Amino acid sequence: MMDGSMGAGKLSLTWWGCSPRVIVVDPVLVREILNYKSGHFERPTSPVSGLYVTGLLATQGEKWAMHRRILAPAFHMEKLKLMWPAFSACCTELVSRWEKLLGPDGSCELDVRPEFRELSRDVISRTAFGSSFEEGRRVVQLQEEQALLVIQSFKLWEIPGYRVRVRLRVF
Structure with a gap:
C-alpha cells in the first residue's frame, strides 16, 4: 500500500x-x-x-x-467486549436524557458537542475508574484543569527565535 x-x-x-x-x-x-x-x-x-x-x-x-x-x-477485542456493558449503560442514559428534552411535537434543539463530551467522560470514568461519571467527576475536573494550565503556560513561554515576527512593507 x-x-x-x-x-x-x-x-x-x-x-x-x-x-x-x-x-x-x-x-x-x-x-x-x-x-x-x-x-x-x-x-x-x-x-x-x-x-x-x-x-x-x-x-x-x-x-x-x-x-x-x-x-x-488494553485494546484487544476481548478486553473491549468486557467494556460493552459500560458503553451500553452510558448510551442508554444519554438517550433517556435526550428523550426528556423532547417537546410536545417530538423534537428539540440540542447542542450535541457538550453531550458527546459528557458521554466520553462517563465512558472513561466507568471503564478506567470503575465508577459512574458522577463519582469520577473530580478526577475528570482535575484533568481538565491540568490541561487548561498547560495551555495557559504555553502562552507564557518565550523562547528566543522560536517566534519570528516579520513586518512587510509594500512600496
Whole structure:
C-alpha cells in the first residue's frame, strides 16, 4: 500500500516552513504507517511539547514502539467486549436524557458537542475508574484543569527565535 496509489483527498502534502508535512486520512494507510517499523515516520513536535506531553503521543522511534507494545493489550477485542456493558449503560442514559428534552411535537434543539463530551467522560470514568461519571467527576475536573494550565503556560513561554515576527512593507 505504500506505493502512493490513493484516492482523491486521502493523502495531501503541505509545508510547515521548510519542512514537508504529509496528511493521511485513509484508515488503512494510517494503520499501516502506525504498524511500520519505528523511525521511518516522524510526527511534528514543538520545542516545548516535550516539557508537557509524555507517553505514546509524544514519543517516537523505539521508545514509541515500547509504549505501543505496553498499551496494545488494553485494546484487544476481548478486553473491549468486557467494556460493552459500560458503553451500553452510558448510551442508554444519554438517550433517556435526550428523550426528556423532547417537546410536545417530538423534537428539540440540542447542542450535541457538550453531550458527546459528557458521554466520553462517563465512558472513561466507568471503564478506567470503575465508577459512574458522577463519582469520577473530580478526577475528570482535575484533568481538565491540568490541561487548561498547560495551555495557559504555553502562552507564557518565550523562547528566543522560536517566534519570528516579520513586518512587510509594500512600496
